[in-house]
Amino acid sequence: MKKSISIIGSGPSALLLAAFLDTTKFEVTIYEKNKTAGRKLLVAGKGGFNLTHSESILDFIERYTPTNFLKDALLSFTNDDFRNWLQSIGIPTYIGSSKRIYPEEGIKPITVINTILNHLKEKGIVFKYEHTFSGWNAENNLIINNAIIPSDYTVFSLGGASWKITGSDGSWLETFQEKGVNTAPFEASNCAFKIDWNPDFITQNEGTPLKNITITCADKKQKGEAVITKFGLEGNAIYALSPQIRAQLKTEEKATIYIDFKPTFTLEQVTSKMVNSNFKNTTQTLKKGLKLSNSEIDLLKIHLSKETYLDSEILSKYIKNFPLEITGLGKLNAAISSVGGIDLNAMDTHFQLDKIPNQYCIGEMVNWDAPTGGYLIQACASSGVYLAKHLNEID
Structure with missing residues (x-):
């Protein structure tokens, strides 16, 4: 019998996690509080959809603060791996003059997102929109839309605290604090x-x-x-x-x-x-x-x-x-990204929370930092794939 995985949020870390999970072993459901998936990705695409960067992966790793936290994930799913995967689902990319990597000309951000979503639906991933996480019951089951959602594994990909219009407002922070999970306050990054x-x-x-x-x-x-x-x-x-x-x-x-x-x-x-x-x-x-x-x-x-x-x-x-x-x-809400969120010491090397077994946090909700230029999306993608590979090997 398949085990269940609930993914909370639908940013790049969530989507890549779902793409690499073994659906012969897992029933995977993505819960998103908005009416659509990947809204922050659409915002990122307004100035040119910079998906990743073409520099060597060893130089790539040095761009992050701290440099060691995402190292294994980035080596497990590199910028070249990301490009190859995008190509395999029908999103060819090119390297721009700045060495940043973009979808080929004519491919709009909404096309990239829809292509990824279609790929996930073909895998049997279930999406449930307008479903908001609000906490846990006494048995650590999720509470979503005031209903109890039992799940064998839960992965949170709730985003940071910049660009509230996309749903990435950091409102979940207090919920995790009340659960005893160590957190850091949100601050603006890549900002004025x-x-x-x-x-x-x-x-x-x-x-x-x-x-x-x-x-x-x-x-x-x-x-x-x-x-x-x-x-x-x-x-x-x-x-x-x-x-x-x-x-x-x-x-x-x-x-x-x-x-x-x-x-x-x-x-x-x-x-x-x-x-x-x-x-x-x-x-x-x-x-x-x-x-x-x-x-x-x-x-x-x-x-x-x-x-x-x-x-x-x-x-x-x-x-x-x-x-x-x-x-x-500059103001947090106007920043390109944020730091803060789940403390790095609150999870193990595979992003599992120490306070709640079989529950994980990935993406920008975790307290790491990256510059613009494709590094943010790549780190989210890599952490999602890295966790998927780990979960695939558990049973």
């Missing part, structure tokens, strides 16, 4: 970071990008682009530094980042161009000799004294290592 800009600077430069820069915080460095907003800074060059920035904000109530405006040049090369410039003034040297943008030049002018700005050697050091103070995080 607050900078108290000079009013004159932001009036002139709001909405402009800082391109081809490197930003450093603590021991972490990230190349990319950042956009100047009225609130502060956003973009891939700063999103990847979320763990380091949050850590400094907690201990010091502020964080300092350092921008390298010319990461392809050494300090000596920048200094040589400044000192030996044939342009008539410093601003022309920055604009024409070093190809800095107007926004980058304005940043230097606003934050440095006139004497420093006109001293080529000192200015060169700031071009390579320009400090900016961050004073806060």
